Amino acid sequence: MAWTILSSWFFGVFLTSLTGTVSCFFWKLLEFVMEKKKQFRWIVFSGKLVIIFYLVPVIYLYIYFSEMLIANNTYMYTMVVTPVILYSIVAAFLIWFVGFCVGILRYFMQKQNLKLFVSCSVPADLKINRIKDEIEKRLALKQSVAVRFNSQCSVPVVMGVRKPVILLPEQEYDQKKLRIILEHELMHVKHRDLFWKHFLYWISKVHWFNYSFKCLTDDINGWNETYCDRDACYGEMAICTYEEYFDTILENARVKPTEKLLFTMYLYENKKGIKRRMVRMRHYHASKELRKVVVALLTVCFVGVSSVTAFAAGEGMLKGYDALTDTTANKLTEADVTNDVETIIPPGTDIGIIEIEVPARTRTYMDWTIPGDTGYRTGPFWVTKGKKIATSALISPGNKFINLGIIEPDGTRRQVSGMSAVAHTFDVNYTGGYCVFVENRASSEITVQLLYEAQ
Template sequence: MISMLEIFIKELLHASLVGSLGIIVIVFLQKTLFKRYTHAFCYYIWLAVVIRMIVPFKIPIYLSQEVYKFFVYFFDVKPITDNTNWLNYNMVVKSSVNVVSVNSNNTINYFEILFYLWLIVSIIFAVYYIVSYISFNKKIKNFMYDIPDNNIDGIYSNLLIEMNIRKKISLKFCRGISTPLGIGIIHFYILLPEVNYTAEEIKYILKHELMHFKRHDMIYKIILLVVTIIHWFNPLAYILCRLINNNCELSCDEAILKKSDIKERKLYALTLINSLRLNKNNAFQNNLTMGFNSKKNILRGRLENMLNLKKRKKGVTIGALAVILTISSVISVNAFAKNSSSSVDRTNTSINKTVKTNTQNNVRIVYSGKTKDMPQKYKNMFNIKDSTEDNTKSIVITGFKEYTYSNAPESAKKQYEEACKKLNIKPDPSHVIFAHEK
């Protein structure tokens, strides 16, 4: 039996592999083709990889035949018909594909072991991030206090108006930090260290932090943490987070200096250098903070870009293509067949159906695997033909009689009810089931 846990692990590993390939491709492109594009483009193009890694499975969407025709060239389409027939016996029906899978109950399912290992470590990571953030918030709130300088409050108020920011973002001084910080998920704060900045430096520092909040960079950071929680086993997931954080700072600088001349750019660069000079080891550090300073390994790149007046491309076409590819990779469009009846129970469409042949008492199914590996008791029970052939895809099962659930024998009803219970499906009187002929 192919369990849902096995399917999940396979989909997760597939998403991690696809994401890893995406990371390698984008890193290569950013060093070559993407040099001509804005840092904002380089920052947001990562979302194509991030979304694919967060959504390891495909989300089904069901459309009519007419609408389906517009999507057939872009999505994986699986038509659904109303000829729902159910095979009821000691076999388990697998969702989404026309497969009936048989396994020995004594077989060790290593995928289930992997799932529980992944789940335990993921929970540990999630708990660690949540507890560390709550602890960080509690500690830092004991060291923050109101700004006593009216001039700083005046600069801050003017920037809120200039940048059209209406959300409440509190400005505070904070002991124990040596670099400006932006924090908060529900309540937002900008924290300034106890450093004597000039009015010009305060302006650029506050503008930088406000730009992070305006662009919702904190939400991006939370999504990245989710990626590391889900893909903790993939070292490229941590590299992805570091690269995106670097692009975040570069794109933030770019947004602030968008309409600035060379003089203003030099002042901004000097503000960053001076802030780094004053920066020491912070007493408070957390993954969910946005600082004016960044690591020294990207300082050179930030300074070069601040003084670069060359116009860059926005990358609208490539961005649109990335959106289409991302959507197509996480969505499976399913088309209802033209002969679908409105009376068909749609809850049944997520479960595999057997396809009945022209003969009343013959059922044709698709078997996953080699028929020679099928347990002998199933071969005997279902009178399977061509059982010696390897990789048989189509098997004719004979000796069954068709019933509806309402008039089926009690033994067949009970077995069908047990199968429905495992699949969280409610039996319906109109469902078709098969049982041995008496």
């Protein structure tokens, strides 16, 4: 039972990752167009919206509710999970879980490294703190940010969500360039980029197997840098020109960061990144940015197209799953049935064994251990007239005799008998609630893998 739940959860993670990948693909196409048009506001905003598709299990919910039958205001799940599919998902879950645990371990190691890194720093002097306070006030920051010198720091860096801190290399700073450095790092705090860095990290550990999310994370972090560049050079409170700004960053780029810490935002990370930022900001004009209303409309269209595509992918996934179910289910039905002739038992007939109902309204695959001279049956599920109920059972040990059948709405029992492997498809003559049952006719305990489906 526990493995079934965990496997179902992982299946949802996998399908959600697929949804996110589809949305990310559309976003990358639009990003290319919008970058040419310098529409940075929309790119930054919509990029973060894509994350929703990696969180909300759209396809999983679509498949889940597509396989529901509704009767008397009650949902009955009819999706088949064959043993082969179940075991495959369990194996995939175990692999995913190992990768997830490695990510969690790395998180705690990095947090410890950050604490050690910050512990090697000392508070900045009063002059620097005054400049920092002026910028904080001008940017209307709601929290105070500490500034410290660090002997191990090669490039200015900001870190921390609840208690952010800026670390500066120990050197003399020109006042103008110091303002630019602090402006850039404090802009990250204002935009809550460090929160997004943490948030993306945790989601990436869930989707560690999906390369598309890594690409999305890198893109969002890169656009967060660009957005800070935009506000520092062209925003309403810009304090420098494009040339002055990137001259300061390029001066720091002479020293490549020697430390690689998670959950931090560096003034400069690599040559490729700084070149991309400079190209994006060249010839930028804030007045050409789309208005917020237009940005909102474009975003609604983007979400709508992504959702429709996700549902289409869900339909395709459902058909693929049905085909896979048919393929794997055949492994159960290929075995010979000892007696394929239906036996009909009228309602109220004493069948001579103890019968126990096993609630199973959300599963159509059962793994039962049935005591001797005992029968197990499922809870009722709704089937309409004209359909069929396909059943199959694997018995262990294979020399034990069972009855496999259905109970009709009026209580009539229809069954076939056999050993080792038993399979039969029952015609549905009446609309109503049906149960599937397995009777152990032996005196000793048996294990039964039961698969049934309303078709």
